[in-house]
Every structure is written in structure tokens, then in C-alpha cells.
Amino acid sequence: MDHKPATDTIRAQQAAALAQLPFDDTRDFDDADRGFIAALEPGVVRNDAGEVVWDNDSYAFLDGEAPATVHPSLWRQSQLVARQGLYEVVEGIYQLRGIDLSNMTIVEGDTGIIVIDPLISTETAAAAIALYRANRGDRKVVAVIHTHSHVDHFGGVFGVTSQAEVDAGTVQIIAPEGFVEHAVAENVYAGTAMARRAGYMYGAALERGPQGAVGAGLGQTTSTGAVGMIVPTLEITTTGETHTVDGVEIEFQMAPGTEAPSEMHFYFPRYRALCMAENATHNLHNLLTLRGAVVRDPHVWSQYLTEAITRYADRTDAVFASHHWPTWGRENIVEFLSVQRDLYAYLHDQTLRLVNSGYTAAEAAEMFEMPPALDQAWSTRGYYGSVSHNVKAIVQRYLGWFDGNPARLWPHPPAAIATRYVDAIGGIDRVVELAQAAYDAGDFRWAATLLDHAVFVDEHHEAARALYADTLEQLAYGSENGTWRNFFLSGATELRVGNFGTPTKTSAPSMVAQLSPEQLLDAIAIKIDGPKAWDLDLSFAIVLTDLDRRFRITLRNGVLIYLEDGAGDVELTLSLSKLRLLALLGGDSTSSGVAIEGDGSVLERLLGVIDPGDEAFAIVTP
Numbered sequence: 001m002d003h004k005p006a007t008d009t010i011r012a013q014q015a016a017a018l019a020q021l022p023f024d025d026t027r028d029f030d031d032a033d034r035g036f037i038a039a040l041e042p043g044v045v046r047n048d049a050g051e052v053v054w055d056n057d058s059y060a061f062l063d064g065e066a067p068a069t070v071h072p073s074l075w076r077q078s079q080l081v082a083r084q085g086l087y088e089v090v091e092g093i094y095q096l097r098g099i100d101l102s103n104m105t106i107v108e109g110d111t112g113i114i115v116i117d118p119l120i121s122t123e124t125a126a127a128a129i130a131l132y133r134a135n136r137g138d139r140k141v142v143a144v145i146h147t148h149s150h151v152d153h154f155g156g157v158f159g160v161t162s163q164a165e166v167d168a169g170t171v172q173i174i175a176p177e178g179f180v181e182h183a184v185a186e187n188v189y190a191g192t193a194m195a196r197r198a199g200y201m202y203g204a205a206l207e208r209g210p211q212g213a214v215g216a217g218l219g220q221t222t223s224t225g226a227v228g229m230i231v232p233t234l235e236i237t238t239t240g241e242t243h244t245v246d247g248v249e250i251e252f253q254m255a256p257g258t259e260a261p262s263e264m265h266f267y268f269p270r271y272r273a274l275c276m277a278e279n280a281t282h283n284l285h286n287l288l289t290l291r292g293a294v295v296r297d298p299h300v301w302s303q304y305l306t307e308a309i310t311r312y313a314d315r316t317d318a319v320f321a322s323h324h325w326p327t328w329g330r331e332n333i334v335e336f337l338s339v340q341r342d343l344y345a346y347l348h349d350q351t352l353r354l355v356n357s358g359y360t361a362a363e364a365a366e367m368f369e370m371p372p373a374l375d376q377a378w379s380t381r382g383y384y385g386s387v388s389h390n391v392k393a394i395v396q397r398y399l400g401w402f403d404g405n406p407a408r409l410w411p412h413p414p415a416a417i418a419t420r421y422v423d424a425i426g427g428i429d430r431v432v433e434l435a436q437a438a439y440d441a442g443d444f445r446w447a448a449t450l451l452d453h454a455v456f457v458d459e460h461h462e463a464a465r466a467l468y469a470d471t472l473e474q475l476a477y478g479s480e481n482g483t484w485r486n487f488f489l490s491g492a493t494e495l496r497v498g499n500f501g502t503p504t505k506t507s508a509p510s511m512v513a514q515l516s517p518e519q520l521l522d523a524i525a526i527k528i529d530g531p532k533a534w535d536l537d538l539s540f541a542i543v544l545t546d547l548d549r550r551f552r553i554t555l556r557n558g559v560l561i562y563l564e565d566g567a568g569d570v571e572l573t574l575s576l577s578k579l580r581l582l583a584l585l586g587g588d589s590t591s592s593g594v595a596i597e598g599d600g601s602v603l604e605r606l607l608g609v610i611d612p613g614d615e616a617f618a619i620v621t622p
Contacts, residue, residue, distance in 0.1 A: 109246025121225025125159025217383025
């Protein structure tokens with residue numbers, strides 16, 4: 001790929017960062033290395049077909065001083081996060097880090113082990129637990145705890161246990177209230193769109209190196225193996241709720257609506273250790289992740305951190321999370337959690353102060369300043385979330401997308417507005433000429449805006465595409481935020497070499513198989529192509545033979561409505577198992593296991609209006 005060197009503008013930005021930030025503070029490096037036992041050698045995980053699904057060794061270039069093509073603060077964070085292997089948190093609690101985006105934590109009980117957050121993929125989870133067992137003994141898994149409803153904290157569950165073991169009662173699956181509902185909503189309902197955007201966010205398709213992917217701040221990237229889910233056998237609902245698993249007492253603290261809609265912290269009295277899930281990590285987190293999600297609430301986030309400090313700090317010697325490295329010692333723990341608390345509270349309160357003074361989201365984000373004490377703390381830096389997009393998220397949470405200016409109430413969509421701007425400026429060649437001048441002046445944001453319009457007028461205009469890719473690359477080089485860098489570089493990559501699709505697919509069959517009948521029918525309703533179905537008037541019943549449940553379903557006005565045991569005549573009755581229904585919706589209409597009573601054309605017409613979505617929809621071009 002034709003990478004460009006960093007411009008003088010970017011070099012000046014890097015020099016300013018080196019002068020402003022406390023690079024002489026190396027405590028994070030000491031903590032990240034503390035308790036190291038062994039590394040996965042080589043740091044590569046493959047699937048059964050021999051394909052690489054994780055390659056931590058590809059980050060071996062993260063050594064020495066930051067090059068001009070990487071923000072020095074992000075380079076420092078990536079050096080920390082790329083550390084890989086088995087680490088002791090305290091005697092009896094161990095973490096596997098650098099084997100996926102997230103950490104797997106293992107707590108030793110009386111007879112076996114409790115696994116906390118089994119990574120994204122079956123393959124990486126299996127590799128991680130094998131590394132633990134090679135160094136700590138072949139202990140059996142007795143429970144799996146999911147701290148929250150994001151895929152990097154449950155997707156690898158089949159790498160550490162099986163559905164059969166859970167069904168037999170030998171392994172518990174423990175998760176916070178609402179876990180399945182929110183996991184499904186994120187990974188199935190809007191899963192196609194989120195997964196495609198996640199390919200940009202985590203840079204999984206990017207080449208690794210000083211001019212490519214260096215990490216995502218929270219972790220290096222996402223693994224690309226098989227994703228699964230097992231429905232919890234124990235759902236935690238109440239703060240203070242206590243359970244004993246294999247002799248280990250666990251006290252839970254609910255934290256819904258924080259980093260995930262369904263999330264919890266928990267404390268181990270035996271080990272004087274506190275798990276903070278993903279609510280206190282060594283960076284500023286997202287209030288609205290760039291891949292898309294429900295906007296998170298920084299106000300309650302800060303309150304739950306205060307509650308954690310009050311409930312647990314005086315009896316805690318170690319705090320660990322689902323990403324990054326632990327913090328040890330009461331004084332350090334209180335400082336760390338308090339700074340994290342103040343970070344989210346300040347963002348919330350000051351954003352609303354600015355909004356109530358009449359500033360729009362974009363204006364508030366541009367003028368927002370963090371207090372010096374927070375700005376100089378490494379654990380608050382914007383490697384994953386950023387002040388800029390988090391401020392905009394808070395405004396969105398409270399006021400929505402419209403900023404109140406009537407001229408912005410009904411704008412043209414991108415292609416239409418691009419045509420008008422390009423015509424007004426004097427044609428696409430003139431737009432590229434102005435963009436080149438902006439690029440040469442170091443105004444990459446304006447150059448990107450101009451070139452965005454240019455490629456939406458003519459996506460094949462070679463000069464526009466080439467300069468747009470160069471511009472996005474410079475924006476990446478100047479970004480302290482790992483996910484911003486990945487977005488910029490992913491856009492540049494697709495402009496130069498083409499669409500790379502969706503590297504990590506979260507709506508895997510093993511996950512979809514866990515849907516309740518209602519969730520499955522909701523997922524079907526979302527896939528109905530409304531305009532194609534306007535003229536349909538269908539009524540049918542689905543009998544799920546393995547669950548002994550019947551649903552009457554109608555499709556009218558492009559809307560699929562279902563009602564269990566609903567009354568009324570139907571044109572068709574399908575009797576089949578839930579898994580056979582999944583296969584039918586996936587295109588398998590010929591295999592056995594489907595009993596049809598009535599008008600078979602109803603099914604044909606239904607399947608004809610289902611839109612599966614596009615895992616490679618365009619982002620930087622129309």
C-alpha cells in the first residue's frame with residue numbers, strides 16, 4: 001500500500017504531546033508487568049482450518065520511541081496493552097492478557113476454577129485457558145461469569161465449557177440481569193451494521209505497523225474466530241447479592257446503564273479483590289462507541305464508581321478489570337477509582353452546562369477542556385473514547401440529533417448534498433484543488449470534508465480518492481485515540497484497495513440459536529423489507545415442536561406481528577423445531593423436519609421479502 005510519511009503538521013503535534021504529557025511516569029509499565037508467569041508462544045491462535053484468528057506477535061514492532069506516524073501517547077498505550085501472557089493478580093486470581101481484545105480472569109476455588117469473561121472467540125478462549133492450565137494445573141471449570149453484555153466478554157464461552165456441561169449442572173453461567181436481552185439487541189438486531197462498523201473501529205483488517213494498526217487503546221484488536229453464547233443459569237439482580245461458588249464467596253454490585261446496559265461489579269472476600277468489569281479501565285471509555293450502541297449514562301456511571309469505592313475500598317488490596325492491568329494497594333485503588341469517577345462526572349456536568357448556554361454538540365465538543373489534574377492522568381486519556389465524541393454523545397442522550405437550528409432540521413442526504421456543494425464550488429476538479437491546498441496547509445479536517453463530497457459525486461475519481469486516502473492517513477497519524485486512528489486508516493484502506501467487509505461476525509449461528517422464540521421473531525421482523533411487503537397480507541402460525549409453543553403471525557403493511565396462541569384463521573401452519581426454523585430462514589427449505597399444513601406459497605412469499613442485510617455496505621463511498 002502507498003503510505004505517505006507524516007507531514008510537518010503531524011510532526012509538530014507529536015512534539016507538542018511529548019512536551020505536555022508526563023512520559024517520565026512509568027508506574028503503568030511496572031503494574032502491567034507485575035505478576036508475569038508465562039507467555040503464549042507463539043502469540044498466534046488458529047482455527048480448525050489453520051486460519052489465523054489472533055496474532056499478538058504482529059505487534060512486535062511496538063518497541064523504542066514512537067515514530068512520527070503514531071501519536072506518542074497512543075504508542076505508549078499500545079506498548080502496554082500488547083503485553084501478553086498469564087499474570088498473577090493475587091495468589092488465587094490470574095489473568096490472561098493480550099490474547100484477545102479483552103482479558104480472561106481465572107479465580108481458583110476449592111476444587112476448580114471460575115472463568116470471568118471468556119474473550120470473543122472460542123479459539124482464543126481455548127488457547128488462554130490452556131496457557132493457564134499449563135502453568136497452574138488442569139483444574140476444571142465450575143462456573144463462567146460474564147461481567148456484561150458485550151461480545152468480548154462472552155463470545156468465547158465454548159472455548160472453556162460446553163452446552164452439555166451447563167445442561168448437566170456441572171458448570172454455572174452467571175450474568176447480570178438483562179444480559180441475554182441486551183446481548184441479542186446489540187449482536188443480532190443491529191448486529192450487521194455494528195459488526196461492519198466494528199471492522200473500522202478495531203482495525204482487524206488493517207496491516208500492522210507504524211503506518212498501520214497499532215492498537216485500539218482498550219485492547220489491540222478483535223479476534224476473528226467463532227463466537228458463541230450460553231444462556232445464564234444464574235442471573236444477578238441486586239446489589240449486595242452474595243453467592244458462593246466452589247467455596248468462593250462473591251458479593252455483587254449492580255451497575256446497569258454504565259459501559260453496558262447490563263453490567264455488574266463483584267468482590268471476592270477470600271482474595272480481597274474487586275472486579276470492576278469495564279467501568280474503570282486505564283483510559284477514557286466510550287459513552288457512544290463508534291461502532292454504534294445505546295448511549296451510555298456518565299452520570300450513573302460516576303455514581304456506581306462512588307458506590308464501589310464506599311462499599312469495597314477499605315477491604316480491597318487489588319482491583320482488576322476486563323481490560324488492561326490491575327491496580328494494587330488501597331491508596332492507589334481509591335485514587336484510580338476516584339479519578340475515573342470524576343472523569344465521567346465532569347464530562348456529564350460540564351457538557352450539560354455548555355448545552356444550557358446554547359452551544360451545540362459540535363461547538364461544546366470543540367471548546368471542552370478537562371481539568372489539568374484529569375488531563376495529566378494517564379488513565380483518563382482518550383485512547384478508546386474521546387472527549388470529542390463523548391461530549392457529542394451526552395448531547396445526543398439528552399437532546400437527540402437535532403441541534404435546534406431550523407436550517408439543519410431537514411438537510412439533504414450525503415450524495416445529494418455533495419452534488420450541490422461540488423456544483424457550487426465549481427466542479428469536482430476544483431474541489432480536489434482546494435482540498436490539496438488544505439492538505440498542504442495541514443488543515444486535514446477541511447480537506448477530508450471537501451473530499452468526502454467529491455467521492456460522493458464521483459467515487460471513481462482517481463485524484464479525489466488518492467488525496468482522500470492520504471488525508472485520512474494524516475488524520476490517523478495525529479490521533480491519540482486508537483479507534484479514531486483505525487477508522488481513518490480503514491477508510492484510507494478501502495479507498496485504495498477496496499471494501500474489506502466484516503472481519504469479526506458476532507451474529508454467529510451458535511449465538512442466534514440461543515434466542516428465545518420472541519427474540520427470534522423480533523429478529524425476523526427487523527429483516528422484513530417493508531416496501532417489498534407493502535402489498536402482502538399474510539397470516540400463518542409457527543408451532544415450535546421442541547418447545548411446545550405456538551405463535552400466530554401476520555404480515556401486513558410491511559409489519560410482522562406475532563402473538564402466542566393468538567386466535568384467528570391462518571393460511572399456513574408450520575410445525576418445526578426452533579433450530580429447523582433458523583435453518584429455514586437461512587435458506588434451507590429442502591431438509592426434513594418441517595411439517596406444512598395449508599398454503600405453502602405463504603412461506604415462499606414471506607421468505608421473498610426477508611432482507612439479510614449487507615456485511616460489506618459502503619462507508620467512505622456512496
